Amino acid sequence: xxxxxxxxxxxxxxxxxxxxxxxxxxxxxxxxxxxxxxxxxxxxxxxxxxxxxxxxxxxxxxxxxxxxxxxxxxxxxxxxxxxxxxxxxxxxxxxxxxxxxxxxxxxxxxxxxxxxxxxxxxxxxxxxxxxxxxxxxxxxxxxxxxxxxxxxxxxxxxxxxxxxxxxxxxxxxxxxxxxxxxxxxxxxxxxxxxxxxxxxxxxxxxxxxxxxxxxxxxxxxxxxxxxxxxxxxxxxxxxxxxxxxxxxxxxxxxxxxxxxxxxxxxxxxxxxxxxxxxxxxxxxxxxxxxxxxxxxxxxxxxxxxxxxxxxxxxxxxxxxxxxxxxxxxxxxxxxxxxxxxxxxxxxxxxxxxxxxxxxxxxxxxxxxxxxxxxxxxxxxxxxxxxxxxxxxxxxxxxxxxxxxxxxxxxxxxxxxxxxxxxxxxxxxxxxxxxxxxxxxxxxxxxxxxxxxxxxxxxxxxxxxxxxxxxxxxxxxxxxxxxxxxxxxxxxxxxxxxxxxxxxxxxxxxxxxxxxxxxxxxxxxxxxxxxxxxxxxxxxxxxxxxxxxxxxxxxxxxxxxxxxxxxxxxxxxxxxxxxxxxxxxxxxxxxxxxxxxxxxxxxxxxxxxxxxxxxxxxxxxxxxxxxxxxxxxxxxxxxxxxxxxxxxxxxxxxxxxxxxxxxxxxxxxxxxxxxxxxxxxxxxxxxxxxxxxxxxxxxxxxxxxxxxxxxxxxxxxxxxxxxx
Amino acid sequence: xxxxxxxxxxxxxxxxxxxxxxxxxxxxxxxxxxxxxxxxxxxxxxxxxxxxxxxxxxxxxxxxxxxxxxxxxxxxxxxxxxxxxxxxxxxxxxxxxxxxxxxxxxxxxxxxxxxxxxxxxxxxxxxxxxxxxxxxxxxxxxxxxxxxxxxxxxx
Ligand code: FES
Ligand code: FES
Numbered sequence: 001x002x003x004x005x006x007x008x009x010x011x012x013x014x015x016x017x018x019x020x021x022x023x024x025x026x027x028x029x030x031x032x033x034x035x036x037x038x039x040x041x042x043x044x045x046x047x048x049x050x051x052x053x054x055x056x057x058x059x060x061x062x063x064x065x066x067x068x069x070x071x072x073x074x075x076x077x078x079x080x081x082x083x084x085x086x087x088x089x090x091x092x093x094x095x096x097x098x099x100x101x102x103x104x105x106x107x108x109x110x111x112x113x114x115x116x117x118x119x120x121x122x123x124x125x126x127x128x129x130x131x132x133x134x135x136x137x138x139x140x141x142x143x144x145x146x147x148x149x150x151x152x153x154x155x156x157x158x159x160x161x162x163x164x165x166x167x168x169x170x171x172x173x174x175x176x177x178x179x180x181x182x183x184x185x186x187x188x189x190x191x192x193x194x195x196x197x198x199x200x201x202x203x204x205x206x207x208x209x210x211x212x213x214x215x216x217x218x219x220x221x222x223x224x225x226x227x228x229x230x231x232x233x234x235x236x237x238x239x240x241x242x243x244x245x246x247x248x249x250x251x252x253x254x255x256x257x258x259x260x261x262x263x264x265x266x267x268x269x270x271x272x273x274x275x276x277x278x279x280x281x282x283x284x285x286x287x288x289x290x291x292x293x294x295x296x297x298x299x300x301x302x303x304x305x306x307x308x309x310x311x312x313x314x315x316x317x318x319x320x321x322x323x324x325x326x327x328x329x330x331x332x333x334x335x336x337x338x339x340x341x342x343x344x345x346x347x348x349x350x351x352x353x354x355x356x357x358x359x360x361x362x363x364x365x366x367x368x369x370x371x372x373x374x375x376x377x378x379x380x381x382x383x384x385x386x387x388x389x390x391x392x393x394x395x396x397x398x399x400x401x402x403x404x405x406x407x408x409x410x411x412x413x414x415x416x417x418x419x420x421x422x423x424x425x426x427x428x429x430x431x432x433x434x435x436x437x438x439x440x441x442x443x444x445x446x447x448x449x450x451x452x453x454x455x456x457x458x459x460x461x462x463x464x465x466x467x468x469x470x471x472x473x474x475x476x477x478x479x480x481x482x483x484x485x486x487x488x489x490x491x492x493x494x495x496x497x498x499x500x501x502x503x504x505x506x507x508x509x510x511x512x513x514x515x516x517x518x519x520x521x522x523x524x525x526x527x528x529x530x531x532x533x534x535x536x537x538x539x540x541x542x543x544x545x546x547x548x549x550x551x552x553x554x555x556x557x558x559x560x561x562x563x564x565x566x567x568x569x570x571x572x573x574x575x576x577x578x579x580x581x582x583x584x585x586x587x588x589x590x591x592x593x594x595x596x597x598x599x600x601x602x603x604x605x606x607x608x609x610x611x612x613x614x615x616x617x618x619x620x621x622x623x624x625x626x627x628x629x630x631x632x633x634x635x636x637x638x639x640x641x642x643x644x645x646x647x648x649x650x651x652x653x654x655x656x657x658x659x660x661x662x663x664x665x666x667x668x669x670x671x672x673x674x675x676x677x678x679x680x681x682x683x684x685x686x687x688x689x690x691x692x693x694x695x696x697x698x699x700x701x702x703x704x705x706x707x708x709x710x711x712x713x714x715x716x717x718x719x720x721x722x723x
Numbered sequence: 724x725x726x727x728x729x730x731x732x733x734x735x736x737x738x739x740x741x742x743x744x745x746x747x748x749x750x751x752x753x754x755x756x757x758x759x760x761x762x763x764x765x766x767x768x769x770x771x772x773x774x775x776x777x778x779x780x781x782x783x784x785x786x787x788x789x790x791x792x793x794x795x796x797x798x799x800x801x802x803x804x805x806x807x808x809x810x811x812x813x814x815x816x817x818x819x820x821x822x823x824x825x826x827x828x829x830x831x832x833x834x835x836x837x838x839x840x841x842x843x844x845x846x847x848x849x850x851x852x853x854x855x856x857x858x859x860x861x862x863x864x865x866x867x868x869x870x871x872x873x874x875x876x877x878x
Contacts, residue, residue, distance in 0.1 A: 208816055212818055215821030216813055258739060628819065657765055666850045
């Protein structure tokens, strides 16, 4: 099993060997005829459509030539239901017009090679499946060729494939649909040769997304759309404070609401089950509950900030050192502290899960990012073997890491078990915002020791932040005391400073923290790239030239930086009042630089006019999807930079709906241009890396415009008001 | 018991009079194309047309919809404007997670039904009630302009 800590690492990516992969997929069992265990969906589909032949766990070929790719990864907007089929179709030489996609059930066959379990996240989908899925396609292709060669009684070497057909040197052709049944009986080849990139006809093209048509007519099914006979809808009064307890509750008024059927208490709160959402919500609102807030009842944002500042002021566990910072005798020292708040993910589709626990089995319908772990958790709740837990993954109305968490799955399973009927648990928007799975708040204190001319002799950072590893329930901080999610983006900054020390100072205010789009990079690259801008200023250098000069050993960072600067016209005149800022960062194996053009009005309000983004994400599956993901992450980062903030008062979250936790809207979005750096490197992730450089690029532009350095997220624009 | 008109059909519904049209559509009539995002008229995910005008169905009690025509995403392909918008949405591959897109399409088609040449400011005005957490806004803008062009015979 590959180390889960590779989740967000650009380096040391999990390398599952071919043998491991084939074993995991069942392909090594010797092929279909020799007892290859088909995942459930394929078997069911086979029964339903006798002419649709499973070639392996990932692919069926129908008599009419339709190739159905069975995708174990969750589609949450990132395009994986298109990019995974593209990987298979390329090596299969499929006719793309006949490629379909279908969501896989939960099964070991669909383990994410980077996680060692079936789950989607950490921008791992293409990084983890680039070779394995191509091998799936190449293996199937070889079996189709084998079947054709046998039919024609010719050597396989005389056959080639093109657009869903096997073609013999004599010109004879057989369509894949005609060959599928025979191909499934062919031995699974031990080795296959993958195509050279120069031969790609599908990879690297802007093919249309396969999931678009159902998403424009209302027919796409999300978790919240699930409807089962006899199902009740649950809305819960959830613990308002971490660690709180229900002392007592009175459900008399709740039960009096027409349509309310049951009121149940489970560890995370009290649930009202009704015929539909509206009755359940009215019932929930009518509950009278006495809570014991416990020790967290005093938590406030001010106390969290004070704890973090305190943590950043003392030495922590050493995450990274170069040279000896203590030996440096600088002519002057630059110091600054940066801060970022807790954030909610706020998927557009409020969290929900439908569960049915009955008769020794359990079934889940949900938009989850973590089928593998969810299967184990539900099996424990339901008291059934993991193999008796089915998971029907629906489209996800956004994930961003939040749907990796198990809370909604656990609660739905518990409620169904207790109620004895299928239960759809739905979070209200407020429940969703207040569910205590937050991007960590953090404070980082930087110092830079400079020589008389401003050249950096030393660079130190103390990162104070809670630990996602410890919060996750499936990881522990390693012996060196460093949660790398807390320091990523700062610890691994690319700059060539001769002496460095980066510390991690763990601070736990008592709020559970979680993976949020781009994880630690989301705040750390803002901190680091802003402070590096301060260092450029102290050296009297242009921010782009300063960075470039410190990246001579980092060609991929440097190429992205140069491309963004060039396309943005760095150094060229701008309209009056518009200023530029630049920032660069690597996350999930991809290198992204962004230039933001910003103006600041007299009242301090800021307008982002244009963002130019350059990305090196290695080899590209679908350039348009890459560009859209960069744009998506930039806008997600923009909401965080301008508005995002979960604040606490008396232990309670002060934000609830979009009025108090606002989102960027269409009238605010800048023009966004994305340029891809041509690359032959291994693919990097694309769902997250566009996010981190946005906030520092804007903060750096604000500094250029006003001379004010905003060191806190979200930006406090009142500081920019001109008297 | 109330009778409402949904997509040209009269439907008898049982819901209590204060039930928002959103939940009547989704839970009672099984029409799940209209989405729940906030329940407070803040996000636009639940947008439907009431006599052709965009309204937030999460905040429209079913009692207030009696006697009016409700149109939902499920019926949009049957109108020239709705069809043009959906076609343009597909051509531009607008959706990412797609969850907000029913509401976006309903707002966009209501805009184009009364304004065949929307300016950027018109688009901002008509569409700023619809949140897209995936940030497909620039594609939405492009798709509205393309749909407008096709409706004006300049596809
Ligand atoms: S659900 Fe109606 S506006 Fe958000
Ligand atoms: S496409 Fe995901 S919220 Fe709009």
